[in-house]
Amino acid sequence: MLYMCAAAFLAVAAHATDDAHHQYKTGDVVTTSCANVRAYAWTPHVTRKLCESTLRSDKQSTTAKNTRDLALVAMDLLLRTTTKVDSVLRRHSGSGHHSRSTALTLQYCQLDYAAIARTVPKCRAMVKEYKPIYPPNPEVGNVYYNCVAMLGQAASDCWGYVLVDQELAKVVSMEVGEVFQRATLVRAMIEVMTGFSDNNNYDNDN
16 A cells, blocks of 8 residues: 555656567667666656666666666665665654654664665575576566565655655655665566566556
8 A cells, every 4th residue: 555655656657668688689788678667557667767867877887788787786776775865764763853653654664774775685696696588487587576576665665654754754755765766676677687577567558
């Protein structure tokens, strides 16, 4: 429910395809991979433009050979952003100027971000060893998808809590929203990498 509530605050994203073979074509791997990002009906949307600009913000993307490498870049971006925003939340938590409800929200978010910090290295190690399979194997893809889904769930939980807390939303909604988008970018790269996706959750109008 929090996932759906939070997503209502974002604009609908652009198109994509699910052809995993595109990731190994010659040319700019960032452009090619982001062109294959699919739009969800109810998650934070990663447009092609946002996908490209976010990945290119990390210089590691310039040496990426395929979407697997970009998935690793996306995970590094997620971890750095989570660490940065967590420090912001901790400053607010230590101020002592919040209501009891807001104080609890801050604590919940810190727990969610701690979960992301624990999970990213494990997912990253799995992805680093990934070898493409043709045609894509749903069972293999599901293993990677489930790992990154845990990242998205933790990020969405915090964002959902913040959005319904008017006091906190005024000061950190953009920051926690950025963590949520980074987590969604990780999932998008994993989907392009493996060719596996949760088709029940796509916006069929895009």
